[in-house]
Amino acid sequence: MQLGAKRWLIAAVLVAFGVSALSGYFNRYYLGIAIDVGISIILAVSLNLINGHTGQFSLGHAGFMAVGGFTAAKLTLELTPSVPAAAQPALFVGAMLAGGLVAALAGLAVGLPSLRLKGDYLAIVTLGFGEIIRVIFQTSPAFGAATGLTGIPKFTTLFWTWSAAALTVYVVASLVNSTYGRGFLCVHDDEVAAAAMGINPTRYKVTAFVTGAFFAGMAGALYAHHKQVLKPDGFDFMKSIDVVVMVILGGMGNTVGVILAAILLTVLPELLRGFADYRMIVYSLLIIGLMLLRPQGLFNLRRRESRSAAAN
Amino acid sequence: MSASAEPKPDSLLKMQRCTIRFGGLTAVSELDLRIGGDELIGLIGPNGAGKTTAFNMITGVYQPTEGEIHFAGTPLSGQAPQEITGLGIARTFQNIRLFPSLSVFDNVRVAFQLRQTTGMFQSLLRGAAFHRNEKLIESEVLEILDIFKLSRFRHTMAKNLPYGDQRRLEIVRALATKPKLLLLDEPAAGMNPTEKVELTRLIGFIKEKFRISVLLVEHDMQVVMGICQRIVVLDHGVKIAEGSPTEVRNDAKVVEAYLGDSHLKKPAAAVD
Numbered sequence: 001m002q003l004g005a006k007r008w009l010i011a012a013v014l015v016a017f018g019v020s021a022l023s024g025y026f027n028r029y030y031l032g033i034a035i036d037v038g039i040s041i042i043l044a045v046s047l048n049l050i051n052g053h054t055g056q057f058s059l060g061h062a063g064f065m066a067v068g069g070f071t072a073a074k075l076t077l078e079l080t081p082s083v084p085a086a087a088q089p090a091l092f093v094g095a096m097l098a099g100g101l102v103a104a105l106a107g108l109a110v111g112l113p114s115l116r117l118k119g120d121y122l123a124i125v126t127l128g129f130g131e132i133i134r135v136i137f138q139t140s141p142a143f144g145a146a147t148g149l150t151g152i153p154k155f156t157t158l159f160w161t162w163s164a165a166a167l168t169v170y171v172v173a174s175l176v177n178s179t180y181g182r183g184f185l186c187v188h189d190d191e192v193a194a195a196a197m198g199i200n201p202t203r204y205k206v207t208a209f210v211t212g213a214f215f216a217g218m219a220g221a222l223y224a225h226h227k228q229v230l231k232p233d234g235f236d237f238m239k240s241i242d243v244v245v246m247v248i249l250g251g252m253g254n255t256v257g258v259i260l261a262a263i264l265l266t267v268l269p270e271l272l273r274g275f276a277d278y279r280m281i282v283y284s285l286l287i288i289g290l291m292l293l294r295p296q297g298l299f300n301l302r303r304r305e306s307r308s309a310a311a312n
Numbered sequence: 313m314s315a316s317a318e319p320k321p322d323s324l325l326k327m328q329r330c331t332i333r334f335g336g337l338t339a340v341s342e343l344d345l346r347i348g349g350d351e352l353i354g355l356i357g358p359n360g361a362g363k364t365t366a367f368n369m370i371t372g373v374y375q376p377t378e379g380e381i382h383f384a385g386t387p388l389s390g391q392a393p394q395e396i397t398g399l400g401i402a403r404t405f406q407n408i409r410l411f412p413s414l415s416v417f418d419n420v421r422v423a424f425q426l427r428q429t430t431g432m433f434q435s436l437l438r439g440a441a442f443h444r445n446e447k448l449i450e451s452e453v454l455e456i457l458d459i460f461k462l463s464r465f466r467h468t469m470a471k472n473l474p475y476g477d478q479r480r481l482e483i484v485r486a487l488a489t490k491p492k493l494l495l496l497d498e499p500a501a502g503m504n505p506t507e508k509v510e511l512t513r514l515i516g517f518i519k520e521k522f523r524i525s526v527l528l529v530e531h532d533m534q535v536v537m538g539i540c541q542r543i544v545v546l547d548h549g550v551k552i553a554e555g556s557p558t559e560v561r562n563d564a565k566v567v568e569a570y571l572g573d574s575h576l577k578k579p580a581a582a583v584d
Contacts, residue, residue, distance in 0.1 A: 005438055171436060178435035178442070179449050182422045186411050193409035195393035196371065196402070198426030198489055207432065 005177075009170040016162030023158050031158060035226050037266045038161035039219050042168045044246035044262035045255060046215035049172045051244065052253035054208040055188030057123040060110065061216050062239035063130030066232065067106045068099030068217020070143050073152045073224040075099075080153050092155035096164070096221040103217025104210045106133070111209035115202060130240055138232040148231035149224070156226035164222060168215045173255055175211070184208055188253070245287060251297020261297075323382075324349050324493055324525050325401075330369055330379030339365045340549045342379070347493065352519055352526045354540035354557075356533075358570050362549040363529045364406055367495055370527075371403050372396040384492065398426060402491035404482045406498045406529075412471035416462055416481055417453060419470050423488035424449045453488070459521070460484045460514075476507045480514070487518065493525045494518070500532045512538050533571070537561065545570065 023031055043061060050058045072095040083091050114125040137143045144150070175181040183204050186194040191201040224230045242265070250261030272279045327345040331338065340362040347353055355363050368374045370381060372393040381388040383399055391399070411419050428449055434442040457463040460480055465473060473481060479499055486494055496515070500508050512535050519526055530536045536543060536557070543560045545553040547569040553560055560566055 174436050174438060175432065178430065179421055179425050179428060179446060180431055180435045182414065182418050183425055185414055185418070186422050189411035189413055190409050192373070192393075193405070193411065194422075196397060196405075196409075197423050197485065198394045198397035199422065200392070200394045 005170065005174055009166055012166035013163045016159050016166065020157055020159035033267065033270055034158055035156060035161045037263050038165040039222050040246065040262040040266040041165040041259050042215050042219040043243045044258045045168050045172050046212040047243050048247050048253065048255065048258045050208045050212040051247050053176050053184045053188060054205060056115065056205055056208065057119060058126040059123050059240045059244065060126035060130040061243045062235040063133035064103040064107060064213040064216035065220035066133050066137060066235035068103040069220030069224040069230055070137055071102040072096055072099035072221030073149045073230050074143065076153055076155065077149060092225065096218050099221035100214040100217040104214035107210045107213025111206045115205040115209065127237060130237060134232050134235050148229065150229050152224050152228045152230060154225060154228055156222045161222050164218055169255065249290060249297060254297060257297055323347065324384055326382040328380045330376040330381060332365060332369060332374055333377045338549055343551055345544060347525050347527060349525060350523060352539060352541050354536040354543040355527060355529045355546065356536055356543060357546035361546040363546055364497060367403065367497055367529060370495065371401060397489055400492035401495065402486035402489045403495040404486050404497055404499060406501065408478050408482055410470040410478060410482055414470060415467050416470055417466040419481060420453045420457060420485050420488045421449060423485050424452065426489050456484055456488055476503060487522060491524060493527065495527045497529045498531060500530055500535050508532060508535055511535065515539055
């Protein structure tokens with residue numbers, strides 16, 4: 001599995017490239033959903049590093065996504081006219097990285113003071129942070145205030161989205177499946193014991209937070225250049241909850257399960273479009289039913305012991 | 313490894329007049345404790361005497377209000393628990409604190425991240441050095457699990473282990489950080505007499521095999537008297553006696569505070 005990890009990443013990027021090359025033949029609606037799925041995977045897998053593997057309950061993922069989205073969109077809006085068409089993919093990648101990095105900085109700024117908190121308290125602080133971000137964008141004229149940013153160039157393609165998703169999965173899985181990365185799981189299980197083993201719990205928590213925020217920022221950048229319109233309203237508390245639900249449904253700390261849940265929960269609302277008004281009811285019932293029947297997560301078929309066996 | 317070749321420093325751990333207060337309560341008062349290289353010392357006392365608090369001061373969980381602790385010449389004040397583990401002090405907990413959802417293998421494996429060179433970036437790049445290191449760690453983990461006869465459980469989640477094995481795994485995990493001093497907090501708690509005999513043998517074995525010093529907090533007199541070279545007795549946070557097992561057993565203050573006179577051959581002598 002370890003030897004295969006890098007090959008797996010390359011294979012995934014190649015698949016993304018191949019499928020993307022054919023995307024001209026696709027129905028635009030399905031293509032849009034395929035991109036949405038990729039973005040959901042990035043969000044869910046990166047949040048899984050924080051909430052699942054490291055056990056720090058964050059409700060701020062939409063906030064980090066907004067930071068990345070607005071940063072990247074602002075950059076491309078300002079710079080696209082002065083960049084030749086051939087260099088525009090490079091501009092987009094640069095904007096995506098910038099979005100990720102600014103989001104990671106935001107993650108550091110939120111994480112350092114608030115990671116002393118545990119459980120519900122951390123959840124509330126990250127929730128508050130997400131709302132603060134939204135309100136800042138809503139009131140700042142540079143980012144279009146309540147209308148948000150419009151006319152963002154359509155740079156997001158299936159290739160970029162799926163490649164970014166593959167990279168996210170690779171980074172999170174590689175981090176966790178190593179002796180170093182077992183520290184995240186230790187912090188999840190018992191911080192005091194982790195410190196007694198020479199593991200610095202704060203450093204691991206901040207690392208998880210910053211890494212998670214980076215990928216959320218990249219997802220935001222992809223989202224902005226996919227929808228071409230960015231409204232602060234779209235990054236409210238419910239958006240964070242959506243991602244948290246993917247992580248819980250997939251089984252906290254189970255990467256494969258979380259990917260499947262991200263796919264399911266992105267496609268499901270489209271399938272339920274017929275009963276638009278009842279969508280949220282069906283969705284809520286699904287979550288309640290799940291928590292009653294499978295509290296360990298829908299796709300959590302494998303347990304940690306078999307996972308560690310697979311890694312060795 | 314080289315500890316036996318070098319002249320032993322007279323004190324590996326030196327606690328000088330350590331006091332810790334929680335609000336108005338003085339949990340430990342002016343405690344002096346010295347542990348030499350290759351020594352096995354028992355710390356005993358009634359419940360609430362401050363034994364675990366003393367442990368927590370040494371391991372950095374609490375900072376002493378007054379006094380100093382030195383380990384191999386390095387002052388421990390202001391160091392976080394993980395830094396103190398890095399200096400070479402490992403511990404177990406009174407209530408077992410394994411990583412319950414990790415396998416036995418992983419519980420020991422994480423202890424190696426302290427002394428290994430693979431970090432975050434190597435884990436991400438997964439180059440040749442990374443795989444070499446992970447292989448090395450794997451073989452070391454399996455070796456130490458073998459020594460303590462836990463390798464058949466290596467894929468079992470720690471929380472599913474039998475109680476005695478959980479205690480043993482906790483000790484193994486502490487040893488895997490390659491300490492110079494091992495602190496055991498009531499390792500015999502909850503064990504039956506057979507398991508206690510086994511534990512006594514295990515502690516002796518660890519001391520011989522790994523050539524480290526051990527500080528043992530324990531309630532079980534058979535265990536403590538059987539293996540400790542020196543015993544320190546605490547009562548209400550104050551050291552009331554220190555000496556060989558025989559000396560301590562016959563100390564009037566210890567008998568009064570803790571042992572009770574059934575331990576004495578001549579009960580009348582204690583009353584004097």
